[in-house]
Amino acid sequence: KNEVEQSPQNLTAQEGEFITINCSYSVGISALHWLQQHPGGGIVSLFMLSSGKKKHGRLIATINIQEKHSSLHITASHPRDSAVYICAVGGEYGGSQGNLIFGKGTKLSVKP
Amino acid sequence: NAGVMQNPRHLVRRRGQEARLRCSPMKGHSHVYWYRQLPEEGLKFMVYLQKENIIDESGMPKERFSAEFPKEGPSILRIQQVVRGDSAAYFCASRFHNEKLFFGSGTQLSVL
Numbered sequence: 001k002n003e004v005e006q007s008p009q010n011l012t013a014q015e016g017e018f019i020t021i022n023c024s025y026s027v028g029i030s031a032l033h034w035l036q037q038h039p040g041g042g043i044v045s046l047f048m049l050s051s052g053k054k055k056h057g058r059l060i061a062t063i064n065i066q067e068k069h070s071s072l073h074i075t076a077s078h079p080r081d082s083a084v085y086i087c088a089v090g091g092e093y094g095g096s097q098g099n100l101i102f103g104k105g106t107k108l109s110v111k112p
Numbered sequence: 113n114a115g116v117m118q119n120p121r122h123l124v125r126r127r128g129q130e131a132r133l134r135c136s137p138m139k140g141h142s143h144v145y146w147y148r149q150l151p152e153e154g155l156k157f158m159v160y161l162q163k164e165n166i167i168d169e170s171g172m173p174k175e176r177f178s179a180e181f182p183k184e185g186p187s188i189l190r191i192q193q194v195v196r197g198d199s200a201a202y203f204c205a206s207r208f209h210n211e212k213l214f215f216g217s218g219t220q221l222s223v224l
Contacts, residue, residue, distance in 0.1 A: 033213065043203060043215040086155065098145035098205065098213065099168050102155040 003027050006087050006103035013110050019074040021106045023087030026068065030091025033100065034061050034072050037084040046072070046085075077110045084108070114138070116206050117186075118216035125194050126224050133189040133219045137206030144187045145213070146179060149201040161187060194223045 004025045013019050023032070034046040047054050047061040049070075054061050058077075063070040074081055084107050088100040117136040125131050137144050146158040160168040161181035172179065176194075181187040191198055201220050205213040 035215075041201060041220070042217050043205075045205075045212045045214065048212040088155070098143065098160045098207070099157045099170065100147075100155075101157075104154045 002104070003101050004087055004089055004103040006085075006106050008106060009104070010107045011109070013077050013108070015078060015110055015112050017077050017110075019077050019081075019108065019110075021072045021085050021087075021108070023070045023072070023103055024068060025070075025087075025089045025101075027089065027101065029089040031089070032063055032070050033088040033090070034070075035086040035088060037086060037105065039083065043086075074108075079110045079112050082109050116141075116204060116214050116216035118202075118204050118219050120219060121217065122220045122222070124222045124224060127195055128193050131191040131194050131198070131221055131223075133191075133202050133204075133221070134186045135189070135204030135206075135216055136186040137204075138208075138214050141206035141208050141214070143207045143209075144181050145205045145207075146187075146189050147203045147205065149203065149218075151200065155203070158189070191221075194221075196223045199223045 007022045031048050031050045033048050036044045036046050049061055049063050058075045060073040084105040086105045087103040090100040116138055119134050142163050144161045147155045148158055149155045157171040159172045159179045164183050176192045178190045199222050201218045203218045204216045207213050
């Protein structure tokens with residue numbers, strides 16, 4: 001079993017839909033990251049969080065430390081949101097803060 | 113303030129040659145991380161460096177791979193005697209203390 005599991009693997013949505021991507025992990029962590037990888041390959045860090053909830057524009061990330069679960073929500077989705085969304089965890093299990101364990105990613109396609 | 117700069121963007125090497133990948137972190141960032149993304153696989157941590165020091169190299173293959181981050185100049189990931197299995201995208205990221213990561217555009221290494 002992978003230490004970081006994401007679901008779903010693939011997601012197709014219509015423009016305007018509310019989207020949720022889930023991430024479960026099995027190790028102790030100090031921080032969880034949500035990343036966005038564009039079709040061209042570039043990676044952007046969306047959120048780094050260790051508790052509660054963060055919001056940036058149409059994106060919301062939540063984390064439940066007790067349940068070892070995080071969700072990334074996209075409101076009013078748009079075709080430009082099409083990308084691979086990656087969950088990564090790091091810290092407490094003994095590695096350095098950048099020694100992240102990555103999920104396999106969720107490929108999101110938003111149709112106009 | 114330019115982002116994290118990686119070069120070259122694409123690198124082609126024949127088996128047995130050396131590959132040198134460069135990463136200039138964002139201005140003011142002293143923490144540099146290297147990650148590898150093999151075809152159809154997730155990202156994997158390789159090494160964490162601060163200026164002139166390797167902090168965590170637990171993800172680095174024991175042979176042929178080395179990394180440095182000198183006092184002056186970019187961080188270098190060096191792969192000696194490349195093999196076809198080294199073909200991958202190599203990403204560098206930097207951060208300022210405990211803030212979120214900023215990623216470079218990656219170097220796509222192809223070994224013929």
